[in-house]
Amino acid sequence: MAEVAHAEVGHGDAHDDHHEQSFWSKYVFSTDHKIIGFQYMFTGMAMALIGGYFAYVFRMQLAFPGNSIPFWGTLSPAAYNSLVTNHGTIMIFWVAMPVLIAAMGNFLIPLMIGCDDMVFPRVNRLSYQIFLLSAIVLIISFFVPGGGFGGAWTAYPPLSAKAEYNSTPFGAPLWLIAVTLEIVAFLLGGINFITTTMNARAKGMKMYDIPMIVWMIVIASILFMCSVGPLIAGAVMLLFDQTLGTAFFDAAAGGDPVLWQHLFWFFGHPEVYVVLLPAFGIVGEITCTFARKKLFSYKLILYSTIGLGILSFFVWAHHQFISGVDPRATYLFTTTTLLISIPVAIIMFAYIATLYGGSIRFTTAMLFGLAFTGEFLLGGVTGIWLGSSGVDIYLHDTYFVLAHFHYTFVPIAIIATFAAVYYWFPKMFGRKMNETLGKFHFWGTIIPFNGIFIPLFILGAGGQHRRIYNYQHFPDLAGADMQDMRVFATISLIVMLAFQLVFIANFIISLKKGEKAGKNPWKANTLEWITESPPPHGNFGETMPTVYRGPYEYSVEGREQDYWPQNEKPESEPS
Amino acid sequence: MAGHNHPSYLKIYITLVILFIVSVAGPEVAPAFGVFAKPIVLLTAFGIAIWKAYLVCAYFMHLKFEKIYAPYILLACFSLLFVFFFGTATDAMFANGHNWVKPVSEEAAVEEAKARSYVLHGSHDDHGEDQHDDSDGADHDDDHDSGDKEH
Ligand code: HEM
Numbered sequence: 001m002a003e004v005a006h007a008e009v010g011h012g013d014a015h016d017d018h019h020e021q022s023f024w025s026k027y028v029f030s031t032d033h034k035i036i037g038f039q040y041m042f043t044g045m046a047m048a049l050i051g052g053y054f055a056y057v058f059r060m061q062l063a064f065p066g067n068s069i070p071f072w073g074t075l076s077p078a079a080y081n082s083l084v085t086n087h088g089t090i091m092i093f094w095v096a097m098p099v100l101i102a103a104m105g106n107f108l109i110p111l112m113i114g115c116d117d118m119v120f121p122r123v124n125r126l127s128y129q130i131f132l133l134s135a136i137v138l139i140i141s142f143f144v145p146g147g148g149f150g151g152a153w154t155a156y157p158p159l160s161a162k163a164e165y166n167s168t169p170f171g172a173p174l175w176l177i178a179v180t181l182e183i184v185a186f187l188l189g190g191i192n193f194i195t196t197t198m199n200a201r202a203k204g205m206k207m208y209d210i211p212m213i214v215w216m217i218v219i220a221s222i223l224f225m226c227s228v229g230p231l232i233a234g235a236v237m238l239l240f241d242q243t244l245g246t247a248f249f250d251a252a253a254g255g256d257p258v259l260w261q262h263l264f265w266f267f268g269h270p271e272v273y274v275v276l277l278p279a280f281g282i283v284g285e286i287t288c289t290f291a292r293k294k295l296f297s298y299k300l301i302l303y304s305t306i307g308l309g310i311l312s313f314f315v316w317a318h319h320q321f322i323s324g325v326d327p328r329a330t331y332l333f334t335t336t337t338l339l340i341s342i343p344v345a346i347i348m349f350a351y352i353a354t355l356y357g358g359s360i361r362f363t364t365a366m367l368f369g370l371a372f373t374g375e376f377l378l379g380g381v382t383g384i385w386l387g388s389s390g391v392d393i394y395l396h397d398t399y400f401v402l403a404h405f406h407y408t409f410v411p412i413a414i415i416a417t418f419a420a421v422y423y424w425f426p427k428m429f430g431r432k433m434n435e436t437l438g439k440f441h442f443w444g445t446i447i448p449f450n451g452i453f454i455p456l457f458i459l460g461a462g463g464q465h466r467r468i469y470n471y472q473h474f475p476d477l478a479g480a481d482m483q484d485m486r487v488f489a490t491i492s493l494i495v496m497l498a499f500q501l502v503f504i505a506n507f508i509i510s511l512k513k514g515e516k517a518g519k520n521p522w523k524a525n526t527l528e529w530i531t532e533s534p535p536p537h538g539n540f541g542e543t544m545p546t547v548y549r550g551p552y553e554y555s556v557e558g559r560e561q562d563y564w565p566q567n568e569k570p571e572s573e574p575s
Numbered sequence: 576m577a578g579h580n581h582p583s584y585l586k587i588y589i590t591l592v593i594l595f596i597v598s599v600a601g602p603e604v605a606p607a608f609g610v611f612a613k614p615i616v617l618l619t620a621f622g623i624a625i626w627k628a629y630l631v632c633a634y635f636m637h638l639k640f641e642k643i644y645a646p647y648i649l650l651a652c653f654s655l656l657f658v659f660f661f662g663t664a665t666d667a668m669f670a671n672g673h674n675w676v677k678p679v680s681e682e683a684a685v686e687e688a689k690a691r692s693y694v695l696h697g698s699h700d701d702h703g704e705d706q707h708d709d710s711d712g713a714d715h716d717d718d719h720d721s722g723d724k725e726h
């Protein structure tokens with residue numbers, strides 16, 4: 001437990017104690033926030049491979065229904081449902097959450113606010129261990145008798161509540177247990193993010209000197225904490241319905257299936273902002289660094305984010321417009337849904353305004369950052385259409401909705417994540433990633449991404465419902481023109497997946513052979529760039545940094561350099 | 576935390592027990608007080624519950640000794656509870672959906688559509704096309720199926 005004691009006692013002298021750690025205590029049972037960040041990141045990436053593979057299998061089924069699928073075989077309807085369900089679950093709970101919040105939060109927060117570790121390192125370690133357990137439970141659920149749960153990632157009862165309906169007597173409860181464990185893990189993580197940011201900042205770092213991404217992760221953690229209670233309660237109730245014979249959601253016995261939808265979406269909508277905010281944060285940092293410009297309207301962005309967070313608790317029923325909720329409630333929820341696009345738009349415009357007049361450097365990280373801004377815009381705008389209840393009556397549960405949220409989630413969980421990896425890789429591992437391969441990977445990701453989802457918008461608007469095994473059974477949807485679009489989307493997906501091999505190769509090669517990065521390869525201002533790459537245990541060595549200014553002082557007039565690190569002493573001040 | 580002057584937790588505990596006894600006894604004896612029965616039940620059952628909750632939050636949850644934002648966070652959570660309840664009440668309290676008047680015309684439309692789907696099936700099997708234009712998607716599928724089965 002020596003390393004635990006260390007983070008709670010001052011760090012200075014404790015460092016030398018553990019030069020000879022075994023592999024296990026250094027990488028597996030570590031309490032170092034950076035290692036825990038890596039654990040989250042690599043677990044998330046591994047889960048992304050599984051989720052991507054599932055997408056490949058069910059897209060193949062949709063494009064070539066009934067044919068044998070390479071690397072899978074013939075796909076049964078039950079397996080199709082299970083794959084779709086677990087694809088969604090994995091991508092949201094086991095990829096976006098761990099990589100964007102947990103990995104970035106763990107790695108970046110202590111470094112960016114200038115402290116040596118999280119304030120509760122053991123809680124932090126427990127958080128990852130529970131997360132890992134949840135991932136294992138989920139994976140086990142694919143192999144139990146009856147197979148993995150297939151009632152969609154939203155798990156609406158009655159389908160999810162009774163084994164006689166969903167025919168996954170073990171898969172369904174395991175799925176719920178896995179999701180609940182995962183949530184526990186993120187609650188533990190969130191406590192650390194919030195407390196560390198509030199209490200452990202470097203000397204001189206005032207509230208408005210905190211880098212935007214740290215704010216975003218903190219606000220996301222608060223949103224998560226405030227929204228997740230109903231889901232946990234609902235999950236336990238649903239588990240009881242499944243296993244103990246209660247009837248919380250069983251209309252026949254006096255329960256209410258729509259109550260689950262409320263419990264789920266009261267969490268579900270804030271949850272989309274939980275993953276969105278860190279992505280916004282990442283893109284904000286990258287945009288400033290590579291446009292060499294001060295972040296446009298820091299305070300406005302911050303307050304918009306808080307407003308967005310508050311509003312996000314008032315919109316959930318826009319997912320239930322046609323679930324039989326009170327029609328009068330739809331007025332209310334349409335209004336709030338349209339309102340919430342205002343803060344989102346403010347943040348987007350602030351990023352675009354940051355670019356204005358900058359000297360933009362098109363590094364791979366910046367390309368991904370710009371792509372995020374552009375692609376997310378499409379997702380957000382289509383969300384506004386769906387938020388109007390009248391339009392949604394037609395579009396609900398079609399591929400239009402599916403394309404909408406993929407235009408939000410892919411920019412968040414894929415594009416912004418890649419931006420972050422290309423940007424912070426030098427800090428994480430001490431070497432830069434290869435830029436040529438990076439750009440190759442960038443175009444190979446962005447173009448097919450649009451190739452997948454633009455056809456799906458059209459198909460959805462044409463009435464193609466979601467969660468259907470074989471459209472050839474529906475005369476209205478079986479036409480050749482529609483099938484062509486499905487094939488096009490599937491081929492685009494395969495191309496996109498293939499290009500991820502370029503990323504994996506680049507990652508591995510750069511780990512070993514990448515150009516040495518030095519402390520501050522991008523000439524950025526925030527505190528993580530003043531220490532070694534990779535940062536040592538304890539982060540900043542003997543003296544902890546002192547902060548003199550905000551994080552975005554780029555291209556300040558009258559200075560020789562176009563950046564101004566947060567910890568650099570002002571000349572006026574005697575040393 | 577040493578600087579704070581904590582009250583004796585035992586005292587708080589005893590207060591809670593006494594309050595608990597009052598809150599159980601109150602509703603028991605209330606009927607004897609005639610017209611005052613209702614207010615007495617409300618006060619002893621709910622009023623005292625709120626007081627007890629306050630004591631638990633303030634002392635056992637330490638909110639009285641935390642920085643000021645901690646109680647605000649708790650209050651924020653309460654307001655979220657309220658938001659959730661408010662947004663859900665309109666249908667969760669009426670699980671059968673009779674919280675809003677079901678227009679007769681709607682039922683009539685469903686019947687009509689059903690009738691039409693028989694007709695369509697009787698004549699041809701290029702069903703669908705016509706229905707699409709004038710009936711809404713969700714109901715339409717069901718009608719189809721039932722139509723199919725009955726043939
Ligand atoms: C301007 C912001 C947004 C608005 C106005 C909006 C609006 C909506 C609406 C009204 C729906 C329901 C459509 C239906 O089911 O008929 C929906 C679905 C969805 N949205 Fe958004 N959205 C926005 C941003 C986002 C973001 C940022 C994300 C993800 C990070 C997201 C993820 C989703 C998901 C996952 C669904 C589908 C859930 C399901 O049924 O499986 N949305 N959105």
Ligand SMILES: [Cu+2]
Binds near residue numbers: 268272315316
């Ligand atoms: Cu939503």
